[in-house]
Amino acid sequence: MRVDTHVHCFAGxxxxxxxxxxxxxxxxxxxxxxxxLLRCMDGAGVDRAIIVHPEPYQDDHxxxxxxxxxxxxxxxxxxxLFADDPQMAEKMTRLAQRGDIVAAxxxxxxxxxxxxxxxxxIRALWRQATQLGLAVQLHFEPRYAPRFExxxxxxxxxxxxxxxxxxxxxxxxxxxxxVIDWAKYPHTTLKLSxxxxxxxYPHRDIAPVIRRLCDAYGPGxxxxxxxxxxxxxxxxxxxxxERTAQYLAHFNPAEQAQALGGNAxxxxxL
Numbered sequence: 656m657r658v659d660t661h662v663h664c665f666a667g668x669x670x671x672x673x674x675x676x677x678x679x680x681x682x683x684x685x686x687x688x689x690x691x692l693l694r695c696m697d698g699a700g701v702d703r704a705i706i707v708h709p710e711p712y713q714d715d716h717x718x719x720x721x722x723x724x725x726x727x728x729x730x731x732x733x734x735x736l737f738a739d740d741p742q743m744a745e746k747m748t749r750l751a752q753r754g755d756i757v758a759a760x761x762x763x764x765x766x767x768x769x770x771x772x773x774x775x776x777i778r779a780l781w782r783q784a785t786q787l788g789l790a791v792q793l794h795f796e797p798r799y800a801p802r803f804e805x806x807x808x809x810x811x812x813x814x815x816x817x818x819x820x821x822x823x824x825x826x827x828x829x830x831x832x833x834v835i836d837w838a839k840y841p842h843t844t845l846k847l848s849x850x851x852x853x854x855x856y857p858h859r860d861i862a863p864v865i866r867r868l869c870d871a872y873g874p875g876x877x878x879x880x881x882x883x884x885x886x887x888x889x890x891x892x893x894x895x896x897e898r899t900a901q902y903l904a905h906f907n908p909a910e911q912a913q914a915l916g917g918n919a920x921x922x923x924x925l
Contacts, residue, residue, distance in 0.1 A: 656702045657896060658919035661818070661848040661880025662730075663709040664689055664722045673721070676713035680768060683711065685885035689722040689730065696729070698889015699896070702916065703925045705757060705880075707733045707792070710768075714740065716750060723755050731923060733758040733792055738776035744783045751787040757923045758816060759784040763795035763802070774805075781806050781813065790814035790922070797826025800833040807840055814842050814922060816878070819849035823864045824857050831864070838871035844922060845872045847899050847914065848880030865902045874903075874910035878919045 666673035667686030675682050689706075696704060704726075708719045712735075719732050734750050736743050736759060750756050759780065762768050770777050784791050791813055793803055800821065807815055821834030837843050845868055851861055869877065882895020896915055903911045919925065 656916040656920050656925070657700060658878070658916040658923075658925060659696075659701055659704040659880060659883060659892075659896075660816075660846060660878045660919050660923075662692060662704045662706045662883045663687065664692060664706050664718065665709065665711065665885075666718050666721075673712070673718040675711040676715055678713055679711040681711060683885070687883070687885040689725040691885070691887075692722075692883055693726065693729065695883060695887045695889050695892040699882075699892035701892065701896070703729055703731070703920070703923075704883070705731050705733060705919070705923065707760065708735045710735065710762070714746065720750075720753070723753065726755075728755075731755045731757045731925070733760050735760050735762075736780065737770075738780040739771045739773075743780060747780075747783050747787060747789075751789060756789060758790035758792040758814075760792040760794060760818075761803075763793070763799035764822075765796070769799075774802075778806060778809075781810055785810055785813045790816050792816040792818060794818040794822075796822050797830035797834060800830070800837075804833070804837070807837065807843065811840070811842055814844060815840070816922075817843060817845050818880075819846060820861075820864065820868060821845070822849075823861070824851060824859060835867055835871050838868075838873075838876070841876075843872070844876045844878055844918070846878050846880050847902070850881070850899070850902070862902060866905070869903065869905070874906050874913050875918060877903075877914040878922065879915050 665683045823831040879899045
């Protein structure tokens with residue numbers, strides 16, 4: 656089984672049924688629909704995908720629910736809720752009752768996109784996800800990683816998914832070492848996604864960083880994500896998996912297959 660664990664879908668600005676949120680940090684110019692995603696999946700031999708609810712919709716999940724309905728079982732979702740929203744628990748419960756939600760995502764990315772300072776609020780969100788059987792998905796700059804470690808230690812039964820390699824090039828090596836060290840917690844999983852090319856800023860080779868992460872987490876706690884989008888084709892989507900596989904050449908074929916789908920199938924009960 657091949658599984659993409661990081662897909663964003665957008666209705667596009669012309670679809671009045673699913674408007675972007677007034678506080679959206681960005682607005683995609685082109686739609687990336689679930690119908691297009693499914694065609695790309697068919698063309699690339701991808702069995703399942705996880706739609707990560709994107710920030711332009713904030714906590715309005717209507718388009719995510721539409722996408723999951725279109726997917727007819729092939730797609731599952733990650734929700735975005737805010738810890739300081741008094742209705743957070745009620746909203747998460749309703750969404751989880753669908754049966755196709757797998758995680759709640761927390762952002763700590765840029766000063767204006769931070770969770771509340773009150774750790775009790777983050778703990779309440781984490782506890783709610785735990786009670787509903789969801790994973791917690793973390794997207795952060797490395798400098799913000801230490802604030803999550805007490806909760807990772809506290810909620811040892813809750814799977815923790817670390818997005819985008821822990822964003823290694825958006826912090827110092829010392830800051831990112833915290834993410835590498837999280838491998839000591841057996842309920843953490845590292846997502847091989849947003850892998851930067853050498854031609855993009857900061858023009859550094861990501862391969863040594865990925866190797867250190869792979870050595871730390873091992874083949875059983877890595878998952879692949881990425882390659883879909885408005886301009887994707889079946890061929891380009893397949894190439895995204897092949898690119899990730901190139902960074903896993905030190906693993907045997909069975910171990911590579913785990914990282915490209917097997918681990919995700921087990922983690923998300925696909």
